[in-house]
Amino acid sequence: MSGLHPSKPFPEAARDKVNQPQLRANLRKVTHTIREKRLRAVGELPHWEELRLLGEATKDASLANLSDRLLQLEASVKARGGQVHWARDAAEAREIVVRIAQAHQVDELIKVKSITSDEIELNATLQERGIHAIETDLAELIVQLSHDTPSHILVPAIHRNRAEIQALFNRELPGEGGLSDSPAELAGAARRYLRHKFLTTKMAVSGVNFAVAETGTVCVVESEGNGRMCLTLPEVLVSIMGIEKVLERWEDLSVFMELLPRSSTAERMNPYTSFWSGVTPGDGPQEFHLILLDNGRTEVLADATGRQTLRCIRCSACLNVCPVYERTGGHAYGSVYPGPIGAILTPQLLGMQDKNANTLPGASSLCGACFDACPVRINIPQVLIYLRGEVTAEKGVTAEALAMKTVGYAMSSGWRFEGALKLARVGQGPLVKGGEITSLPGLLGGWTQSRDLKTLPPQSFREWWKERERDSE
Amino acid sequence: MSNAEARLEMLTRINRAVAGVQAPALPTYPQGERLERGALLHQFQDRIEDYRASFMRVPVADVAGAVASALAGAKRVLIPTGLNPDFLPAGLELLRDDPPLSHAGLDGAEAVVTGCAVAISETGTIILDHAPDQGRRALTLIPDLHICIIRAEQVVQSVLEGVQLVEASVQAGQPLTWISGGSATSDIELVRVEGVHGPRRLCVVVVEQIPAH
Numbered sequence: 001m002s003g004l005h006p007s008k009p010f011p012e013a014a015r016d017k018v019n020q021p022q023l024r025a026n027l028r029k030v031t032h033t034i035r036e037k038r039l040r041a042v043g044e045l046p047h048w049e050e051l052r053l054l055g056e057a058t059k060d061a062s063l064a065n066l067s068d069r070l071l072q073l074e075a076s077v078k079a080r081g082g083q084v085h086w087a088r089d090a091a092e093a094r095e096i097v098v099r100i101a102q103a104h105q106v107d108e109l110i111k112v113k114s115i116t117s118d119e120i121e122l123n124a125t126l127q128e129r130g131i132h133a134i135e136t137d138l139a140e141l142i143v144q145l146s147h148d149t150p151s152h153i154l155v156p157a158i159h160r161n162r163a164e165i166q167a168l169f170n171r172e173l174p175g176e177g178g179l180s181d182s183p184a185e186l187a188g189a190a191r192r193y194l195r196h197k198f199l200t201t202k203m204a205v206s207g208v209n210f211a212v213a214e215t216g217t218v219c220v221v222e223s224e225g226n227g228r229m230c231l232t233l234p235e236v237l238v239s240i241m242g243i244e245k246v247l248e249r250w251e252d253l254s255v256f257m258e259l260l261p262r263s264s265t266a267e268r269m270n271p272y273t274s275f276w277s278g279v280t281p282g283d284g285p286q287e288f289h290l291i292l293l294d295n296g297r298t299e300v301l302a303d304a305t306g307r308q309t310l311r312c313i314r315c316s317a318c319l320n321v322c323p324v325y326e327r328t329g330g331h332a333y334g335s336v337y338p339g340p341i342g343a344i345l346t347p348q349l350l351g352m353q354d355k356n357a358n359t360l361p362g363a364s365s366l367c368g369a370c371f372d373a374c375p376v377r378i379n380i381p382q383v384l385i386y387l388r389g390e391v392t393a394e395k396g397v398t399a400e401a402l403a404m405k406t407v408g409y410a411m412s413s414g415w416r417f418e419g420a421l422k423l424a425r426v427g428q429g430p431l432v433k434g435g436e437i438t439s440l441p442g443l444l445g446g447w448t449q450s451r452d453l454k455t456l457p458p459q460s461f462r463e464w465w466k467e468r469e470r471d472s473e
Numbered sequence: 474m475s476n477a478e479a480r481l482e483m484l485t486r487i488n489r490a491v492a493g494v495q496a497p498a499l500p501t502y503p504q505g506e507r508l509e510r511g512a513l514l515h516q517f518q519d520r521i522e523d524y525r526a527s528f529m530r531v532p533v534a535d536v537a538g539a540v541a542s543a544l545a546g547a548k549r550v551l552i553p554t555g556l557n558p559d560f561l562p563a564g565l566e567l568l569r570d571d572p573p574l575s576h577a578g579l580d581g582a583e584a585v586v587t588g589c590a591v592a593i594s595e596t597g598t599i600i601l602d603h604a605p606d607q608g609r610r611a612l613t614l615i616p617d618l619h620i621c622i623i624r625a626e627q628v629v630q631s632v633l634e635g636v637q638l639v640e641a642s643v644q645a646g647q648p649l650t651w652i653s654g655g656s657a658t659s660d661i662e663l664v665r666v667e668g669v670h671g672p673r674r675l676c677v678v679v680v681e682q683i684p685a686h
Binding site: 142258298 | 476491633651652
């Protein structure tokens with residue numbers, strides 16, 4: 001997997017993952033730990049629900065006037081000495097980065113974790129053009145060195161345990177070889193490896209958490225300090241932002257600086273946040289480029305129900321409360337956007353015709369935990385159901401639709417249902433293995449793809465009742 | 474591919490997408506219960522210590538002593554041009570960023586001592602607006618120890634107050650750095666490790682004005 005496009009339908013990808021007991025155990029530990037911590041961090045603020053309402057309204061207000069906001073942002077960034085680029089799709093965005101890198105003749109650049117750059121598959125394109133992009137976030141570095149892909153928005157290497165990372169760093173990091181599996185020692189090795197890169201690399205690429213139209217201020221939220229290094233030390237900085245990240249006024253940022261850290265890392269505040277407006281003489285990069293990325297976002301914006309997805313501030317709270325994510329992990333979603341938010345964002349960005357992405361709205365039990373956890377109140381279950389409807393409409397009359405119709409017919413009258421049950425009881429014989437049905441034939445196979453079925457009891461309740469009445473007569 | 478063409482097309486798509494959509498009115502910003510001054514400073518201390526950063530609260534005459542103890546033997550100390558020299562103990566090798574030091578020069582410092590623009594008690598956050606007593610952004614990034622001197626009256630309660638107080642700096646084009654504890658990661662099995670790339674240790678010194686009699 002790389003970028004947005006899932007290479008398999010979700011049920012198929014999920015089946016591979018749920019059969020890995022170690023992965024499931026890791027995921028369970030992670031999601032439960034973050035979930036509990038988050039409840040404490042959120043519980044500390046008695047006005048949390050009001051903050052969520054304000055966050056929701058602030059984002060909606062900005063999206064309602066998005067073109068004005070982007071024009072305002074463009075003008076303020078330019079007024080402060082920055083350059084602004086518009087990219088309709090991933091390919092355009094990648095070309096802009098390549099062009100800037102080539103203009104400065106760099107063959108290496110440093111990156112601060114950016115899902116947007118993963119979305120556009122930037123690293124692979126840079127590599128093809130002879131430019132090596134070094135990931136500087138510890139987890140992203142682990143993922144990069146092991147030629148793997150991220151599996152969580154916040155902790156991308158969470159599917160790897162310390163022994164794997166120990167072996168990886170001892171093999172891949174220059175000058176290392178005798179590292180123990182202590183997380184502190186492993187982080188120390190990453191620090192040694194990257195420090196020289198930070199101090200000497202000429203160009204950096206970042207994502208953007210928020211941008212303020214009125215002041216041209218761009219913001220990156222992080223923990224390790226690798227973000228500050230990338231944003232401050234190189235001569236040239238390129239930041240890629242989805243167009244939905246823009247806010248109107250400076251003060252609008254406040255509510256998100258309250259909502260994001262508590263929802264995401266379950267901290268009162270993340271260790272470091274950097275804000276900059278264009279270029280500051282004598283401080284930081286003296287050349288700044290801001291890329292405004294569409295890549296399907298305007299299609300999502302045009303959809304009255306789906307539009308709320310663009311409020312997302314990438315906190316990952318929905319992943320950690322989702323029973324489906326907890327069992328499959330992020331890779332099953334096949335996209336840089338995993339979990340409940342990915343299940344609605346990915347198919348919308350790609351369009352509902354995408355045969356793999358359009359299986360993602362099915363990746364949910366509709367329990368509603370993701371909506372409760374979302375700091376900007378994206379009604380994920382509502383969008384999931386809506387998108388399932390879109391998929392069905394897209395498919396037209398299918399075998400599934402026919403089967404549902406038949407079931408509806410059988411269940412609409414008592415005697416028909418009873419007759420069907422009797423037939424099924426005889427029919428199930430060859431399918432039963434060890435008291436359970438693990439695989440149904442033909443059309444019905446979909447049902448048993450991700451669950452086992454209890455066998456039908458020898459007698460139905462209605463039959464038992466009739467017999468009882470007869471006996472008592 | 475032309476930037477003007479992409480720009481026009483994106484703006485057209487957006488305008489078509491949101492035609493007729495009304496922006497909602499913003500609800501008022503919710504505020505927690507107001508703390509009185511003493512409780513607020515205690516809250517700030519609690520939050521700072523919760524990040525495993527160290528905290529001292531001293532009268533103005535004792536700042537240099539507090540800095541000396543926070544330095545814990547470190548000698549090569551980076552200072553911004555606008556820092557009050559009275560805050561520094563004697564016997565240090567001071568690295569001044571004037572003319573600006575190279576990256577390698579900054580990397581040679583063991584510690585940095587700065588002021589700040591404003592601090593937030595609810596979240597234990599220090600906001601730098603990179604005024605002359607704080608220096609440019611790289612100064613508080615490269616050395617392993619950051620000692621931040623904060624006047625007690627610079628501590629406010631809420632994130633919103635903090636954001637409002639630095640608005641003028643932002644409007645003037647200044648960058649900001651928000652710091653809440655030392656550099657940290659939880660990327661390996663969710664085990665928190667302090668100090669990855671930024672300063673591993675943060676020490677906050679809150680200065681009380683001595684009241685006039």
